[in-house]
Amino acid sequence: MEKLIKYIKILDRWVIGVILELIYPLITFSAAAFLCFFLYLFIKR
Amino acid sequence: MIPYFSREDVGPILHYLGKIIQGIGALMFIPFFIGVLNGEWEPSMDFVLVSLFSIALGSVLLFIFREEKDLNWRQGMSVVTLCWIVVMLLGALPLYLSGHYLSYLDASFEAMSALATTGLVLVNDVDHMSYACNFWRHFMCFIGGQGIILVALTLFVRGGSAFKVYVGEAREERIMPNIIQTARFIWLVSLTYLVIGTAILFAINFWRGVSAGRALFHAICLFMAGWDTAGFAPQSQNVLYYHSYLIDLATAMFFLLGAVNFGVHYAVWTGKPRELLKNYELKLYMASILITFFIVCIGFKAPLPFPNFISFFRESFYQLISAHTGVGYSNIDTHNFSYWPPLAILGLIIAMGLGGSSTSTSGGIKILRIGILLKSIKKEVKIFTSPGATVVVERFHHIREITIEDNHIKMAAIITLLYIALYLAGGMIGAFYGYPFLPALFESVSASANVGLSMGITSPFMPAGLKLTYIIQMWMGRLEFFSIFVFFSFLLSLKSSE
Amino acid sequence: MKKTGFILIIAALFSGIAGAAKNIESLKDITPVRALFEEPSLYDGQRLTVQGEVIGDIMRDGETFWINIKDGDFFIGVVIDGFQKDMIRYLGRYGVRGDIVKVSGTYHLHCPLHYGERDIHAEQLEIVENGYKMPETVQRDRVILILLLGIFTIFILPYTQRKHIQKDTDGLQK
Numbered sequence: 276m277e278k279l280i281k282y283i284k285i286l287d288r289w290v291i292g293v294i295l296e297l298i299y300p301l302i303t304f305s306a307a308a309f310l311c312f313f314l315y316l317f318i319k320r
Numbered sequence: 321m322i323p324y325f326s327r328e329d330v331g332p333i334l335h336y337l338g339k340i341i342q343g344i345g346a347l348m349f350i351p352f353f354i355g356v357l358n359g360e361w362e363p364s365m366d367f368v369l370v371s372l373f374s375i376a377l378g379s380v381l382l383f384i385f386r387e388e389k390d391l392n393w394r395q396g397m398s399v400v401t402l403c404w405i406v407v408m409l410l411g412a413l414p415l416y417l418s419g420h421y422l423s424y425l426d427a428s429f430e431a432m433s434a435l436a437t438t439g440l441v442l443v444n445d446v447d448h449m450s451y452a453c454n455f456w457r458h459f460m461c462f463i464g465g466q467g468i469i470l471v472a473l474t475l476f477v478r479g480g481s482a483f484k485v486y487v488g489e490a491r492e493e494r495i496m497p498n499i500i501q502t503a504r505f506i507w508l509v510s511l512t513y514l515v516i517g518t519a520i521l522f523a524i525n526f527w528r529g530v531s532a533g534r535a536l537f538h539a540i541c542l543f544m545a546g547w548d549t550a551g552f553a554p555q556s557q558n559v560l561y562y563h564s565y566l567i568d569l570a571t572a573m574f575f576l577l578g579a580v581n582f583g584v585h586y587a588v589w590t591g592k593p594r595e596l597l598k599n600y601e602l603k604l605y606m607a608s609i610l611i612t613f614f615i616v617c618i619g620f621k622a623p624l625p626f627p628n629f630i631s632f633f634r635e636s637f638y639q640l641i642s643a644h645t646g647v648g649y650s651n652i653d654t655h656n657f658s659y660w661p662p663l664a665i666l667g668l669i670i671a672m673g674l675g676g677s678s679t680s681t682s683g684g685i686k687i688l689r690i691g692i693l694l695k696s697i698k699k700e701v702k703i704f705t706s707p708g709a710t711v712v713v714e715r716f717h718h719i720r721e722i723t724i725e726d727n728h729i730k731m732a733a734i735i736t737l738l739y740i741a742l743y744l745a746g747g748m749i750g751a752f753y754g755y756p757f758l759p760a761l762f763e764s765v766s767a768s769a770n771v772g773l774s775m776g777i778t779s780p781f782m783p784a785g786l787k788l789t790y791i792i793q794m795w796m797g798r799l800e801f802f803s804i805f806v807f808f809s810f811l812l813s814l815k816s817s818e
Numbered sequence: 819m820k821k822t823g824f825i826l827i828i829a830a831l832f833s834g835i836a837g838a839a840k841n842i843e844s845l846k847d848i849t850p851v852r853a854l855f856e857e858p859s860l861y862d863g864q865r866l867t868v869q870g871e872v873i874g875d876i877m878r879d880g881e882t883f884w885i886n887i888k889d890g891d892f893f894i895g896v897v898i899d900g901f902q903k904d905m906i907r908y909l910g911r912y913g914v915r916g917d918i919v920k921v922s923g924t925y926h927l928h929c930p931l932h933y934g935e936r937d938i939h940a941e942q943l944e945i946v947e948n949g950y951k952m953p954e955t956v957q958r959d960r961v962i963l964i965l966l967l968g969i970f971t972i973f974i975l976p977y978t979q980r981k982h983i984q985k986d987t988d989g990l991q992k
Contacts, residue, residue, distance in 0.1 A: 300576040
């Protein structure tokens with residue numbers, strides 16, 4: 276039983292880890308999109 | 321010249337080489353099974369033939385050099401250098417037998433490009449290539465990206481030798497106390513994302529009406545080449561084949577994840593998610609992506625060659641992220657670069673040259689080294705501007721707190737200079753063959769930093785000398801020079817000790 | 819009589835020339851895909867005709883479908899409808915030469931509907947040549963080589979198992 280709880284805790288951390296890691300590309304994308312949008316408007320004016 | 325090597329070193333080196341060659345032979349059974357499953361008899365036989373040849377060759381080496389001794393540093397690095405060449409030559413054999421390459425040199429180029437996770441291709445008519453052979457191209461990306469040596473570490477090599485060959489393959493960080501555990505952790509992360517990535521890409525393709533078998537094949541190939549920042553695709557048009565912004569998005573996510581230091585993955589996955597916010601290299605990487613993207617965007621002037629913002633963002637950002645992570649996937653044709661202004665192309669060149677994180681699947685100078693150099697500049701400025709007796713200390717957080725020492729700065733500077741020299745040398749050789757300088761420099765940086773984006777120079781019809789140049793650049797870039805220097809001193813020592 | 823004959827000859831000549839011109843016209847009709855890449859702005863927004871082999875997969879995009887046409891070393895994405903999709907039977911891959919199709923439609927360098935893709939929106943699609951399956955030929959000498967290597971490997975493998983492990987000297991004492 277203890278071993279099972281231990282494995283569940285490890286698995287839990289992995290799942291959270293993966294989800295958190297996916298946030299980092301999303302932040303990069305969003306920042307780049309904003310930057311590109313402002314530059315697009317600037318170039319087009 | 322002082323002979324640091326002797327004839328006694330030959331035995332252990334060739335012993336380990338024999339094991340690795342056997343391993344590659346065994347791995348060729350995977351494409352063999354894929355060929356059999358799809359009724360592709362000719363390619364299946366090619367794989368059995370080369371597999372048996374490799375196992376036999378490896379066995380002969382093990383038969384002659386039977387001693388299994390723990391390797392020292394010089395031997396470890398020599399094993400790495402030699403095994404990359406040998407695995408390239410063996411991996412090229414089934415490709416050459418497929419008939420999709422003009423020459424064995426072309427097949428070797430492709431094999432080195434896969435193993436070094438570059439992505440420059442010389443294949444002809446890949447759209448009519450067998451599943452077995454096409455899988456093998458992508459699988460070599462996976463093996464090479466994970467590290468041929470890492471594969472061997474997981475399966476064959478024990479103890480002290482292990483770390484020496486690991487470092488020889490340009491992975492410096494010991495993520496876990498035991499090198500074998502580090503190797504296994506790297507596999508764990510890669511296989512986890514393999515499952516997630518393949519599932520997502522499969523779902524997108526299947527939803528778009530591709531048959532289940534082909535959707536799975538495309539998904540696995542795209543993931544292996546994307547995560548390992550290689551850039552091969554199962555079709556000639558690369559990612560452009562799919563005409564899907566969803567595929568662009570999904571692959572781009574995996575580029576970024578594959579270009580993250582494995583130590584950061586370890587920290588985040590073992591309950592230290594703050595590493596994502598504190599890690600100096602990661603923060604610098606994001607800044608670098610935005611800065612190089614800025615350079616790319618401002619390179620374009622009105623009237624923009626794009627009808628709207630979305631097409632501008634899609635084309636410019638995908639190429640930039642592909643360049644900076646060292647993948648080399650392209651959702652445009654090489655001819656599109658004909659309307660890319662020089663400054664935008666320079667932005668891509670800088671991004672490619674800088675590369676991704678250390679101890680990841682990316683190539684290039686690597687962001688950690690750039691970070692160390694930036695910190696050292698800051699330190700020197702502080703020394704100049706501070707009163708005489710002040711002690712200036714610069715530190716940063718990278719998994720743990722690190723204080724910058726002169727040794728770090730020295731190594732970072734040397735490797736950076738070597739990469740820049742390699743980039744320029746390749747560019748000059750391209751110019752020597754008559755290509756315009758900016759495309760020649762682009763292609764050279766792409767090869768050396770193992771990116772794989774091309775402005776069109778790389779083709780089966782380019783001069784043999786240039787093919788050889790790019791093979792050497794891909795190899796040197798992947799192994800980060802030192803293993804190769806050590807190996808050549810080994811060869812010279814052998815000669816002088818006669 | 820002579821006058822009639824003369825008129826007939828002139829008429830024949832003209833229809834011959836007209837016929838040849840029409841053939842040249844219809845050959846001229848087909849734009850090589852290479853030209854779309856080498857002269858991007860020249861063809862942007864133009865209605866044209868391309869011809870090539872359908873390769874890979876047909877991929878759904880909302881109500882329409884994407885196919886990829888191979889013309890020599892150049893490829894172009896074509897947007898087709900359901901009816902045109904049903905006309906295509908062979909898709910180019912290993913062992914299959916795909917249908918050769920002739921597509922007429924508007925070419926875009928950066929299609930605003932498709933997030934900036936280079937594409938042709940097909941108005942007409944015609945199967946010019948049906949695709950076919952290509953048979954494989956297994957080479958006998960490779961089979962023999964496989965058998966020989968197999969026997970050799972089975973023979974030598976047991977002799978590679980003997981090991982003699984020595985401790986690491988780390989090379990520093992040399």
